[in-house]
Amino acid sequence: MTTPFPKTPEFTGSLYRPARFEGKVYDLEVEGTVPREISGTFFQVAPDPQYPPMLGGDIFFNGDGAIHAFRFNAGSVDFQRRYVMTERLKRQRQEREGLFGIYRNSFTDDARAKGVNSSTANTNVILHNGKLLALKEDSPPYALDPITLETEGLYDFGGQLTSPTFTAHPKFDPQTGAMMCFGYEAKGEASPDIVYYEIDKNGRKTREVWVRAPYAAMIHDFAVTENYVIFPLMPLTADIDRIKAGGNHFEWQPQLEQLFGVLPRDGEGKDLRWFTAPNGFQGHTLNAFDDGKGKIYVDMPVTDGNIFYFFPQADGFVPPPETLSSRMMRWTFDMKAPGNGLTVAPLSDFTCEFPKSDDRYSGQPYRHGFVISMDMQRPYNFEKLGPPPFQFFNMLSHIDVSTQKARHWWADDQTCFQEPVFVPKSPDAPEGVGYVMALANRLLDQTTDLVILDAERMDEGPVATVHLPVRLRMSLHGSWVPSQSAPSDQSFPENA
Template sequence: MGAFPQTIHFIGTNTPRQQEYRLENLEVEGEIPSAVEGTFFRAVPDNAHEPMFENDIALNHDGMISAFSFKGGKVDFAIRYVETERYLAEKEAGRALFGRYRNPFTDDPSVKGKDRTVANTTPVWHGGRLFMTKEDGRGYEVNPHTLETEGRWDYEGKLKSETFTAHPRIDPETGEMFFFGYEAGGLCTLDVAYCIADKDGNLVKEQWFDQPYCSTIHDFVITENYAIFPIFPTLADLDRIKEGGAHWAHHQDLPSYLGIMPRYGDVSEMKWIEGPIGVSCFHEVNAFEEGDTVHVDLCLTDTNAFQFMREAGGIDIPQQEIQGALTRWSVDMTADTLAIEERPLGPPGDLCRVEDAVQGRPYDRAWYLSMNPDAKGPPMLGGPVGANFNALLRINPNTGQLSMMETPPGAAISEPAHVVDPAEGHGGWLLTTIDIPNGPPGAGDPSDYSSELWIVEADAIEKGPVAKIRTGKALRSQVHGTWVSHAKLDASVRKG
């Protein structure tokens, strides 16, 4: 193309930055809590080259990994591209060679058969290793000290699935990582690989099953006894892809499903339960058992939140008209006929977080992003849906009690990470990046903003930040992030 398109996927916080750099001893306003010692890793999509097609989307952009490193009250920052096979091929050519999102039929012939993943969605820490992941391929290992790419990770040749989820779940008591890959056998297959890695990062189990239709299984959840796969009617179609079309198209007339199996069991024990028609969800908050009942809490909307996935399905619903809620799906596992009972828990939103210690267990607090109904000025442009979130919510799902942290007018907020405070026990801190316009909100250049990292008391978010770390830069939109303590970094497989 020779230039970046001026669509929502390339303006605002989606503006290409294309910079690798390191900053030392960032400016700090306030006091960094003593418990915040370690590194906050963030996944950042950012094109290394202009795209081949005008209608390219943010999900298709090269992965970068950034790191805010805390030590002794000082903060450093670094960001580097993940050197995937795709990134290296395009770097050598000096231009884009891979075409539309998850459509190899639109690629330059020179890269036929090469790994297409951009590893741009989630940093995952397990077994002393750091991985950058995206669900359309296997993860890439990254050195947590230098951010250098070590290579594609397949559990030393043991992993058969061609894909690896960006949302594995780690059991807080056993240390095991439960994960999956959909389209595990190739493009548009129904295959899903369900896998378990032990606490040391060894793959100990992989088994495959078919889902009811070829859907985007972005996330899943575990409880102490179950693995649970919520799927929604955003479907892939091989004929459409071969014709150069979109990988995903939402179907408003098809049901959702909940697949539930014993987490250490056989996939033949999977039970599929039909859910509401046309709904969508990208992220589940948590799941847990209450007697014989399994609860799944999820960020549910009445249609797919991504406009390009709705348009591919012929659905004309304006973004501002989409309805949703933080929602609980409950299933009595002893019932003669398994069914989903649904009830709302809280306001709509996404990019949710619970503390690691309650993964798959009953919990009494969670955090997620939403829109402040009393915000002054329009939201900041960017992110995969075109408008960024501008508020952080804390919810007690048992009582519905809510609190909110506001952001400056016109600012954007990214998914938080939770840091345990050993001195407080059940408390801790949240780390979240805030993008603040340099001019009046909604006026001027939407790419002109400054990014800060805020540290917030996890149980008193309404008080605002106790510390702000200023980068002096405009950081590109983050997808997901993860916190890794100094103790874990010191014991990592890779050394600095």
């Protein structure tokens, strides 16, 4: 590689400088004690570009997907990291340079990239029907072997997908193991069409419903309850003429309301109902449930403006981040009430994102939520670190959604956290009884640790800190796979 990465915030510093490595480390160093009941694998994926951007600059979300696997067994932790060998990455390795232009805009790509699937497979990673699926919402998943992390290729569930896109945030029925999922821009770039699927635990599609939104917009996450599916449309819209002219795939629309499409799980496209709320930026879904009588509750962080500075509004304006307010909110939809309004109430008084709940209560009434959060009143080493980077969250927090009380753990003046995951102490442990683990980036030391906290006493700090001998770039999403759910044992073979 003869071209250096640009010296921009997206490619420099401890959090965003590309790591670009693959490998494995047996028996990571542990400070404290890893509870022996933790048995399984914590999978995570990071956008980590192999090559500098072709156009000289790029956004974080356009990096190549690199899978992290932390494998827990009898108090020990092994680590493995491997790139998803996408068609895009293979072509760039072949040419030894970046070939793709603006994020999700094939009209800006090099001619040598023509016809190549452009998915980076970098947003989420889940296990379903024995396959590890690396997800990016502009493409079908990539399937990988969950033990070796070897890429098997693009995966359309045996020809069952009828759309070119697939969500990075599927939901799972904790009773049946079925996957609820969707695709937006489902009839091509900038199309307003949405398709909803249900796929059983054996990989068989059991449901497909098509709906049409008022306009094409980003639907990054969604919500599923026992009886309903909720599609939140962000005021980030796609326009095919802008894309063809070489512009951004998404553009912030400050005049648009937030739009929520609510579909009965047993309904058809004609049964979709739209609700609206004032302009804002929806985050990721913590959880959702309904009361069986027509009231639906969706919990997600919401910001009162555009936090994606790389997708500005038409005149280029992006609000300064310090002017934005973000809280965990509860949206209430009343399917028996007339009109398109809804009610919203805060569940937190602090900025938070990347929420996780106890997966065993997905789509059901629940109590416990786990998030990364921000409190800039806490000490921060401005002198040596400069301004906080994008996606800087300096606390791990627990939210009791029934009491709205919270507990926080702040590490020190240089540490920020990545998305947490919840691990039950046992399959039949009560909700919220278990452990929270998350990657901790030590910005000044330029190191990365995996911290493990008791979920019931998060404010007391880690029961164990797992030290990595390498620095990991900021990741996006991941999942916990207990040993009994994996297709084989959780240790990786010598030839992996």
